[in-house]
Amino acid sequence: MLPTDHLLRRVDRCLDIGELRQALAGHYSARGRPSIDPELLIRMALVGRIYAITSERRLCEELRYNLAYRWFCRLAPGDKVPHHSTFSKNRHGRFRDADVFRILFESTVRRCISEGLIGGKDAAIDASFIAADASWQRKTVPGYLPYVANASRAVREWVHDTRDAVFEMARSKSCQGVSRTDPAAAWSARTVRGRFGYALNALVDTPSGVALDVKATPARFAEEVDAGRVMLERSADRFDYRPKRVAADKAYGSANFLGFVRDHGAIPHIPVIDRTQQTKGKLPRTAFSYDRDIDSFTCPTGKPLRHHAFHLPTGVHRYAADARDCEACVLRKKCTTARRRTLVRLDDEDVRDLARAEVETGLYKRSMRLRRGVERFFADAKGKHGMRRLHLRGIRGAEEEFLIGAAVMNLMILARSNRLNGKPRRGVCVPAALTPAEISARSIEHDVIASPARRYA
Template sequence: MLPANHLLRRIDQCLDTGELREALADHYSARGRPSIDPELLIRMTLIGRIYAITSERRLCEELRYNLAYRWFCRLTPGDKVPHHSTFSKNRHGRFRDAGVFRQLFEATVRRCIGKGLVGGKDAAIDASFIEADACWQRKTVPGYLPYVANAGRPVREWLADQGSISTKPGGSKDFEGVSRTDPAAAWSARPGRARFGYALNALVDTPSGVALDVEATPARFAEEVDAGRVMLGRAADRFDYHPKRIAADKAYGSAGFLGFVRDQGAIPHIPVIDRTQQTKGKLPRTAFSYDRDTDSFTCPIGKTLRHYTFHLRTGVHRYAADARDCEGCVLRKTCTKARRRTLVRLDNEDARDLARAELETGLFKRSMRLRRGVERFFADAKGKHGMRRLHLRGIRGAEEEFLIGAAVMNLMILARPQRLTDKPRRGRCIPAALTPAAISARSIEHDVIVSPPRRYA
């Protein structure tokens, strides 16, 4: 009844649930009525994400009469389908305590690495807004949240994570209150109208499109940048993944993040957040030359601006000229209105200079083209797998949905027919088969030749 090339048949060949069984073994009792097989619930969850079935009631209903779904879940036509409430009981208990979905996702990453799909040269980081399951009208300030004993699970989890009720998240300028149903979600007007939502943060190996890590955060820019650090560090620890080049948009172009990428041994192909030209008609900082040996600036007429303070929290060095030098300066009107001219230099200015130097190189332009792989990841998650709006609430619920979605998309890459037959893709360049003359003829300026990105099947 099921065709040999059916999608679920191909995904079943790439799926190994042995580790999940071991992780959940201690959570089930050997006495009493037989428990529902956890592998059955995991396979049902995968079907729901593959075919964008966001309702667990509808998933259980379709599993009753769809033979392909029954075959994938190892159910015979006469077996009983679990009740939809079984998902909630296991998700908020056994699965969450054992970290099942994180293990499932990391298993797909290791399989992609074992198949040679992850090149380890180019990676991209980005975040996309996912709407939370929270009505915009049910908004209040944290002090007026429901009493803890009567609150729902997302509210209780949020209060436990906060430790105490805070009135404003750190780094938030336009705080508009919290949701009474999902207080962990952030109020954001990105994109379009304002809504509560989360950020799906992803680290993607751009030539292959394999998701190496995902992280759930409230939809705030500051937390998305912090999630980028977490994902890079976790991928390095768990998969020994150290890309040579990391691409991202300008939101990640702060000095701190550029310095972190450089310290990881990668070249940041990221536009720099630079406000040095916002001088309101005065001389910009580029008009002053910096001397690294003396740690000082020199103005256009040759006067010195010496270092006088450093802010440890912000990583900002401040330099100032002598007030007596500025009093009789011929450029005073075009330089400053203050008593003396001051300049700032960030602690990671070297990383900013490195990122600026890469802007006009061919590798940077190539990284910007390959960065479309992470955008394709978000497009498939929302358009093909039903992740425009979350089904679960709370930061843990969002993380579980993101992990399941990323695991499914990695399985879809593994399940392509050419992956299962171990045959090279059509048009794929194999570096070992190229001679130095052929490489020179193609004017390749990087060390690995990769075919242009192709549309997913």
């Protein structure tokens, strides 16, 4: 009934649940009623994400009569389907304690590495906005959230994670409010109408499209950049993945992140956030030459601008000219309206110069083309696997959905690669128990019946 080249058959060949069984072994007792196999729930969750079934009630309903779903979940035609509430009980308990979905995702990454799909030379980092399961109308300030004892699980988790930061956020003038339903989500105006949401941060091996790591953060640019550091460190620690080049958009072009990428052993192919040309008609900083040996700038007329101060938290060095030199300068009106001209240089200015120089190389242009792979990752997640809006609430729920989605997309890449390695062609329904000779004979028979020319010949 199920063709050998069916999607779920190909995904099943690439799926390894052994690590999950070990991780959940301590959560079960030999006494009591027979429990539901966790592998069944995990396979059901994978089916729901593969076919974009976001409702657990609908997933359980379709599992009752869909033969392909039952085969993938190892359910016989007469076996009972678990109740939809079983997902919630296990998700907020055993699965989160054992970090099941992180283990599942990382097992797919190791399988991709063992299959030789990951090149390890080019990587891309980016983030995409995913709407939270929270209405834009239910917005309030942090101090007016419901009492914690009567609040929902998402509110209790957020208050526990933030602690004293809740009151600091309430006093902040820059706070745009939080959601009564999902306060961990950040208010974002990236859509036509402002919405609450999370950022799906992904580290992707760009030639293959395999996701090496994903992380959920509130939809704020500063936290997305921090997530990029976490993903690079975690992938190096767990998979020894150290790409030679890292590509990203201009949001990651700060000196601190560029320096982190360089210290990580990679060349940053990232546009630099540069405001040196925003001088309001005055001479730009590029008109001044910098001498590294004496740590000083020289103006167009040959006067020095010596080191004046250093701000440790931001890593900014300040240089200033002598006021007497500026008073007698013929370029004073074009240079500054202040008493003397000042310049700044970041502590990681060397890596900014490196990133600027890389823009003119052919490898940089190649990295920008390959960076489309991470955009394809987001497009598939939203368009094919139903991740335009989250089903779970809270930062932990968002992380869980992102890990399942990334695991599914890695499995799809594995299934596609296995399909090209001598698998039976499409349209031939062959039981899995047949031998290769029988499979070949049935394929020939199918071709003879399907071709009138062969039949009459």
